[in-house]
Amino acid sequence: MKIMIVEDEPTIRELIRETLKKWGFETIVAEQFDQVLQLFVAENPHLVIMDINLPFFDGFYWCNQIRELSKVPILFLSSRSTPMDMVMSMNTGGDDFVQKPFHSDVLVAKINALLRRTYSYSEIQANVIEHDGVVLNLKDGNVFHKDRKAELTKTEFVILNILMRHKGTIVSRHKMMRGLWEDESFVDDNTLTVNMTRLRKKLGDLGKEDFISTRKGQGYTIL
Structure with a gap:
């Protein structure tokens, strides 16, 4: 608005x-x-x-x-x-x-x-998603925490968007890759791992090192 x-x-x-x-x-x-x-x-x-x-x-x-x-x-x-x-x-x-x-x-x-x-x-549907102080701007793909900002790539944005929309539940790697493919971000399993690592580093730089949790053999979650 x-x-x-x-x-x-x-x-x-x-x-x-x-x-x-x-x-x-x-x-x-x-x-x-x-x-x-x-x-x-x-x-x-x-x-x-x-x-x-x-x-x-x-x-x-x-x-x-x-x-x-x-x-x-x-x-x-x-x-x-x-x-x-x-x-x-x-x-x-x-x-x-x-x-x-x-x-x-x-x-x-x-x-x-x-x-x-x-x-x-x-x-007035929000142009942002917010959870635990982390704000994802859906318009420009930037992520904020307090007074810090990080710019996300398209793939990083889609990953964080999927996880924040499904906060509290485990998102499997298969579901994550399917969501990325639907957004025309064609990734394989290794590319997902690389982008997840980069996204976590950016969140860590904002002071949210443990924002995304890995559930071994199941996928990822935001609590």
């Missing part, structure tokens, strides 16, 4: 963008703060993150402008946290408020809650 970020502080803007990318969201960042509404109309995002203190016009103004056109959820994010600021954010059409400084996990939880309340399940 697409999220529009209207934030004047470059460091915070980049933090939000990277956090949302990690969770599989597409982001649009406002850079011309006198044309926020034009960007909104052009990009048609599913949610807007709006700072209050902005050049030209404040976030309350742009929230009012967006509300003239759309009921898209708007999440205010600001260091201004007086009761009047919170009241104003709601009165101008905001749906939630997060105070700076903020924890990225709280921000993502608020975003997901707003999306669940606004859209049907089929519209």
